[in-house]
Amino acid sequence: MGSLLDWLAHFPPLLWGLEHVEEIVIRALQHGKVPQHVAFVMDGNRRWAREHRVETIEGHSLGFEALKNLLRVCLKMGVKEVSAFAFSIENFKRSKHEVDTLMDIAKNSLTQITAHGDMVDQYGIRIRIVGDLARLKPDVYETVVNVVESTKNNTRATLNVCFPYTSRHEISNSVQSIVHLAEDEKIVPEDIDEALFEKNLLLNDSLPLDWLIRTSGVERLSDFLMWQVHEDSQISFIDNYWPDFSIWRFFPMLIRFQLESQQDA
Structure with missing residues (x-):
């Protein structure tokens, strides 16, 4: 199905229709876990x-x-x-x-x-x-x-x-930052925990x-x-x-994601 829609997407007369199908699919998927x-x-x-x-x-x-x-x-x-x-x-x-x-x-x-x-x-x-x-x-x-x-x-x-x-760089960078904090006496050993480690990651405020x-x-x-x-x-x-x-390969995967999320719940 994904290959067929990818092929059709190259034809301008059908592009308008595919854009509307895309909107319909998105609205339907929004009823599940996003x-x-x-x-x-x-x-x-x-x-x-x-x-x-x-x-x-x-x-x-x-x-x-x-x-x-x-x-x-x-x-x-x-x-x-x-x-x-x-x-x-x-x-x-x-x-x-x-x-x-x-x-x-x-x-x-x-x-x-x-x-x-x-x-x-x-x-x-x-x-x-x-x-x-x-x-x-x-x-x-x-x-x-x-x-x-x-x-x-x-x-x-x-x-x-x-x-x-790389994750290795991100993790080692966090460790180095904590070492510098300790050397500057801004933290004590008791302050070092998972929360401090995550705070010093490059992606520290990610969801x-x-x-x-x-x-x-x-x-x-x-x-x-x-x-x-x-x-x-x-x-x-x-x-x-x-x-x-393409998005047409992504949509079926998202449906599976939503179904597996329901099962896990």
């Missing part, structure tokens, strides 16, 4: 490009479009927070050409999504860039600072762009993670949100590569 924090491991852009015999950059560019579409639908349904694993610190081991390309795509994508009248304005999105920002190129870092600053007062929804990120989705058929978390995943989080692994993960 996850408040959804995370995506956007895997498979390079493999998608190889299978379609196109440049890797096209796979990454289509991956950004897939994220925009899913983000739009999530916000329409009432999801309050979306976290996207955009770039792992481990990706710096790739070729310089690919790393530079990914950095440029990230820079252009952030600029595009925050353009006046685009999604950020429409849905009141606060954007956070979460990760080891010291590794970014100066021009990319400047864009990141501008995006975060320009959206910091938006309160309707949050998009966490994890870039460049509990309800649902994590990973594409491409790989069944592992790859050092993403390891602390945030908890016993009530649902995790879904699907075979589709990220550029092929």
Whole structure:
């Protein structure tokens, strides 16, 4: 069903009808449990490009479009927070050409999504860039600072762009922050507990993670949100590569999420 609707979506005469179907489906799904924090491991852009015999950059560019579409639908349904694993610190081991390309795509994508009248304005999105920002190129870092600053007062929804990120870095960063507090005598050993540790995480004020989705058929978390995943989080692994993960594949998964949530309740 998802493949058929994806195919039909390329035909303008049917686009109007699909948009109305989308609205109907969203309204129906709003009667069930809507996850408040959804995370995506956007895997498979390079493999998608190889299978379609196109440049890797096209796979990454289509991956950004897939994220925009899913983000739009999530916000329409009432999801309050979306976290996207955009770039792992481990990706710096790739070729310089690919790393530079990914950095440029990230820079252009952030600029595009925050353009006046685009999604950020429409849905009141606060954007956070979460990760080891010291590794970014100066021009990319400047864009990141501008995006975060320009959206910091938006309160309707949050998009966490994890870039460049690993959970190991986030956890070790929290430990280092606590060590510095102790060295500066701002805390005593008795103050160190789970709450203090979470307070010093990069994602310290995030909502509990309800649902994590990973594409491409790989069944592992790859050092993403390891602390945030908890016993009530649902995790879904699907075979589709990220550029092929459309809203029409997302909707059936959300129905299953709602059914499983009812069973757990």
